[in-house]
Amino acid sequence: MSSYILCQVKRASMPYYIENISTNIYSIEELCYYFYHNIYLLDETILNEHLCDWLRKELGLEKLYKRLYKVLEEGLGTSEFILAVFKEINYLTHKEFKELNEKLNLLELQPVVLREKKKGDYLVENKMYVNAIRIYENALQKEDKEGLGEQFSGGIYHNMGCAYLHLFQFADAAQCFWKAYQVLRTKQVLSHYLMAVYMEKQEDFEKNCEDMEVSKEQKQEVLQKLEEAKQETRPVTKEQAEEVLNGFIRDYHRSTGF
Secondary structure (H helix, E strand, C coil): CCCCCCCCCCCCCCCCHHHCCCCEEEEHHHHHHHHCCCHHHHCEEECCCCCCHHHHHHCCHHHHHHHHHHHHHHHHCHHHHHHHHHHHCCCHHHHHHHHHHHEEEEEHHHCHHHHHHHHHHHHCCCHHHHHHHHHHHHHCCCCCCCCHHHHHHHHHHHHHHHHHHHHHHHHHHHHHHHHHHHHHCCHHHHHHHHHHHHCHHHHHHHHHHHCCCCCCCHHHHHHHHHHHCCCCCCCCCCHHHHHHHHHHHHHHHCCCCC
């Protein structure tokens, strides 16, 4: 894909609003860019009749409108819908198109609940924390975890805790980390739980450490990380806080397969 794309179709006077990331789309080029960089967010909330109608009304793409409507009516799948949009303006090179097709095929083979979790993770990475929590909750409510096991649910609770931390909802974050720890039982998740507890109420931190028989070494490690975040008692900037919280998810991903 080149560094810039010349618009081949007129821009819309009324944008298409993508709720997941609170973004307005004004052209088919912008739509292709969004599709290409947000594969895990592409579902029926975006790929629907409203998008088809917008493409016809605002961009005058009658042929594409008919093609996409047929894909929806015949249930041909997400890949057919997405690739049809890319074909309309030859947005990708042949190699990029082939790679995208392969990626979409692999995506469709993944369990639905796994795709839901990855969607939530992507939203957290892009600071859409409220939407991420909603996605995580939907994933947890699915009765069939498709054989992924308790470790998978633990991972969802952990990352949902991270989303709550970003929103400074420390009690909710601690609750999620606790549920994750009940399943995962790792030192890392325990540390994240204790940090959330400390941020909510420092007195509870001491009590939890005592009740859970947390080692002096781990307690000190948690306190040291918190102290580093405070930058030697100086106020923590928003950017510093974001980096600490983002580190929670990066560390978790490095130590698990999810």
